[in-house]
Every structure is written in structure tokens, then in C-alpha cells.
Amino acid sequence: MAASLRLNARPFTSQHFQSKSLPKLASKVTTIRCSATPSVRRYTITLLPGDGIGPEVISVAKNVLQLTGSVEGIEFSFKEMPMGGAALDLTGVPLPEETLLAAKQSDAILLGAIGGYKWDTNEKHLKPETGLLQLREALKVFANLRPASVLPQLVDASTLKKEVAEGVDLMVVRELTGGIYFGKPRGFSTNENGEEIGFNTEVYATYEIDRIARIAFETARKRRGKLCSVDKANVLEASMLWRKRVMAIASEYPDVELTHMYVDNAAMQLVRNPKQFDTIVTNNIFGDILSDEASMITGSIGMLPSASLGKEGPGLFEPIHGSAPDIAGQDKANPLATILSAAMLLKYGLGEENAAQRIETAVLDTLNRGFRTRDIFSEGNKLVGCKEIGQEVVKSIDPKVPIAI
Numbered sequence: 001m002a003a004s005l006r007l008n009a010r011p012f013t014s015q016h017f018q019s020k021s022l023p024k025l026a027s028k029v030t031t032i033r034c035s036a037t038p039s040v041r042r043y044t045i046t047l048l049p050g051d052g053i054g055p056e057v058i059s060v061a062k063n064v065l066q067l068t069g070s071v072e073g074i075e076f077s078f079k080e081m082p083m084g085g086a087a088l089d090l091t092g093v094p095l096p097e098e099t100l101l102a103a104k105q106s107d108a109i110l111l112g113a114i115g116g117y118k119w120d121t122n123e124k125h126l127k128p129e130t131g132l133l134q135l136r137e138a139l140k141v142f143a144n145l146r147p148a149s150v151l152p153q154l155v156d157a158s159t160l161k162k163e164v165a166e167g168v169d170l171m172v173v174r175e176l177t178g179g180i181y182f183g184k185p186r187g188f189s190t191n192e193n194g195e196e197i198g199f200n201t202e203v204y205a206t207y208e209i210d211r212i213a214r215i216a217f218e219t220a221r222k223r224r225g226k227l228c229s230v231d232k233a234n235v236l237e238a239s240m241l242w243r244k245r246v247m248a249i250a251s252e253y254p255d256v257e258l259t260h261m262y263v264d265n266a267a268m269q270l271v272r273n274p275k276q277f278d279t280i281v282t283n284n285i286f287g288d289i290l291s292d293e294a295s296m297i298t299g300s301i302g303m304l305p306s307a308s309l310g311k312e313g314p315g316l317f318e319p320i321h322g323s324a325p326d327i328a329g330q331d332k333a334n335p336l337a338t339i340l341s342a343a344m345l346l347k348y349g350l351g352e353e354n355a356a357q358r359i360e361t362a363v364l365d366t367l368n369r370g371f372r373t374r375d376i377f378s379e380g381n382k383l384v385g386c387k388e389i390g391q392e393v394v395k396s397i398d399p400k401v402p403i404a405i
């Protein structure tokens with residue numbers, strides 16, 4: 001049932017192309033019957049639409065997956081479950097047990113986004129974001145792959161000069177279940193002056209660094225063979241160990257060129273000369289920040305997918321953007337990041353490379369035909385909403401065109 005990390009899958013590049021018991025939780029189960037062939041593959045996908053624009057982009061991505069499945073001989077059984085703020089409203093917790101169970105029992109999970117103003121003042125354990133951290137932790141998805149490629153069609157949407165942005169094609173491999181977001185001790189206290197303090201702990205164990213380093217080396221090996229490890233080893237002990245272990249693991253990958261960079265310099269280099277990067281490996285908090293920075297190079301946060309993978313069990317696939325409450329319910333969201341996350345689900349989660357490539361090609365074709373949502377719009381193109389661009393992607397998934405890998 002479970003789909004483990006498939007490092008044989010080819011990387012994502014510009015060329016080829018995230019309690020309380022709940023007895024009566026309503027879940028929508030849809031089984032999509034595809035053309036019956038003897039070799040039909042069947043997968044169960046848990047859909048977690050979440051909040052804000054989440055349901056809008058998930059609905060579009062589900063349509064794309066459905067059609068792709070029918071063209072490629074894949075039968076999907078979709079199970080839609082509440083998560084984040086939606087789950088809080090329904091059940092009182094951000095990650096209901098039933099949602100987690102469904103997720104664990106599926107082959108892969110596609111998440112929209114969680115969060116919103118309504119829950120911003122909730123206590124920490126009742127925030128939508130807590131549910132997402134709980135989900136990642138429970139699924140043990142320690143490796144977060146975030147590609148950032150500047151598509152030729154969208155080079156003008158980048159905030160950087162054309163000559164700096166053109167051709168950027170990098171992958172951030174972020175450690176996702178360790179470091180300061182999970183480290184203990186953490187909390188609030190008072191210092192010797194009686195002032196309130198808040199504190200967190202950045203901590204990494206050898207095994208956590210070794211496993212993410214191996215994934216990064218494997219990823220780099222299948223790309224352009226260059227890995228840059230980003231840390232703050234001039235100040236932080238956890239980073240000193242990080243660097244030592246990455247260097248030790250490097251001996252297993254003599255064909256990959258390893259460099260090291262301090263995070264402050266990396267933040268600068270990403271906007272100065274992003275083309276110097278192929279694969280970047282870094283800890284949880286640095287990866288969070290740097291991958292958002294990298295997203296702006298590509299033009300819009302609405303374009304970027306991500307895959308979160310563990311050693312075994314289903315992977316979690318989600319766009320890197322949040323729930324965008326400012327545009328929620330207005331049909332303005334760009335669903336391409338979620339559609340591309342569905343492609344990553346097929347490629348990295350299920351090993352269905354042909355189907356993944358069919359989606360990636362359809363996204364490029366839709367952009368080539370001039371369709372743009374507001375966030376990536378430029379003069380001369382056709383401004384459309386979330387639903388319409390989704391319909392155009394569906395049109396581009398032409399069953400008559402075989403996708404050869």
C-alpha cells in the first residue's frame with residue numbers, strides 16, 4: 001500500500017518537468033473508473049484541501065489527476081479529509097485521528113494549504129499550522145524537496161533581471177522533521193531580571209543529518225552533480241555537526257561536487273547569482289526561508305510544488321504557498337503549484353513517471369498558449385481564473401499524444 005521514497009525517479013527539472021477522536025467524520029470518497037485494461041494500476045490518494053484557497057486548488061488538481069489517470073491506465077480512489085482550520089471548525093482539532101489514519105493508509109497525500117485569520121489567535125495546539133507539523137511528524141517525512149525553476153514562459157514574472165533569472169533550475173532539499181521547529185527544550189519562562197523569555201532549541205542528531213544528506217547527494221547525482229550544503233557552522237554547534245556529517249557522507253558520493261555556504265551568504269547568492277546552484281541541502285529553518293526566497297526568483301509562489309518523503313510510508317505533496325486568505329473564494333488562485341505537486345506525487349510517490357510527465361507537459365503547453373492567472377500575468381497573455389486555467393491544463397492532457405520517457 002505504502003509508497004516509499006523512490007530515488008530512482010528522475011529529478012524535477014525545467015526540461016521535464018505540502019487529538020480528538022472523531023466518530024462521525026464526513027469524508028468524501030470518489031472512485032474514478034478508468035478504461036479497463038489488464039494492467040490498470042490502482043492507488044488511494046488522500047486529499048487534504050484545508051483552508052483558504054486550498055479547496056480551490058485541490059479541486060482543480062484532482063480533475064487533472066483524474067484525466068491523467070484515465071489516459072495512463074491508472075485508477076485513483078480519492079478520499080477527502082478535513083485538515084487545519086476546516087478540521088478545527090468541524091472537530092475541534094487541526095489534525096483529527098481519522099484524517100491521520102486515512103493519510104497513513106493511502107498511497108500518497110495531496111494537501112492544499114492550511115491557516116487563516118480566523119484561527120490566528122488560537123492557542124498554539126489549536127492552530128491549523130500545528131496540525132501540519134503533526135502530520136509531517138506522524139508520517140515521518142523528513143525530506144522536503146522543493147524545486148525552483150524559471151520557465152522561459154515566465155521569465156518576465158521574476159522580480160530579478162532577465163539575465164539573472166533566465167535558466168535558473170535548482171532544488172532545495174530541506175530537512176523537515178528536526179531542528180529548531182521540533183527541538184526541546186522550548187517554551188516560555190522568565191530570566192534573572194524577571195523578564196519573560198521565549199526559547200527554542202536547534203538540535204540535530206547524526207542519523208538525522210546522515211539520512212537527509214544521502215537524499216541530497218542522490219538528488220544531486222541525478223541532476224547536474226553539484227551539491228551545496230548550507231549551514232551556520234561559524235556560530236552554531238548544530239551546524240558544526242551538520243557540516244562534519246555532510247562531509248563524511250560525501251565519501252559515498254565521489255561523483256558529486258560538494259560545497260558549503262553559510263546561510264547568510266546563501267540568502268545573498270540566491271538573488272545575486274542563482275544559476276550557480278544545482279542542489280541545496282539545509283536544515284529545517286534555513287530551508288523554510290531559502291525555499292521561499294527561491295520561489296520569488298521563479299515569478300510566483302503559486303508555481304512551486306513540493307514533495308515530503310520518508311523512508312517508508314506515503315509521501316506528502318503540497319504547493320509551497322499558504323492558504324492566501326486575501327484571495328480565497330475569489331477564483332484568483334494559481335493552481336499550477338498544486339497541479340505540479342500532483343505531478344511530483346506521481347513521480348516520487350508512485351513511480352508513475354509517464355503520468356507525471358504528461359501533467360508537466362500539459363502545464364507548459366497551457367502557459368505556451370498564453371493562459372495566466374493574475375500572479376503570473378504579463379501583457380499580451382490571457383488573464384484567467386483558477387478554474388479556467390485548470391480547464392486549460394485538462395485540455396492539454398491530450399490522450400492522443402503518448403508521452404515517452
Ligand SMILES: NC(=O)c1ccc[n+]([C@@H]2O[C@H](COP(=O)([O-])OP(=O)(O)OC[C@H]3O[C@@H](n4cnc5c(N)ncnc54)[C@H](O)[C@@H]3O)[C@@H](O)[C@H]2O)c1
Pocket residue numbers: 018053112113114115116117129132301302303318319320321322323324325326327332333334335337375
Ligand atoms: N503549507 C501551508 O499550508 C502553509 C504555508 C505557508 C503559510 N500558511 C498559512 O497560510 C496563511 C497565509 O500565509 P501568508 O499570507 O504568509 O502566505 P501565503 O502563501 O498564503 O500568501 C502570500 C502571498 O502570496 C499570494 N499567493 C499565495 N499562493 C498563491 C497562489 N496559489 N496564487 C496566487 N497568489 C498566491 C497570496 O495572495 C499572498 O499575497 C497563514 O495562516 C499561514 O500560516 C500555510
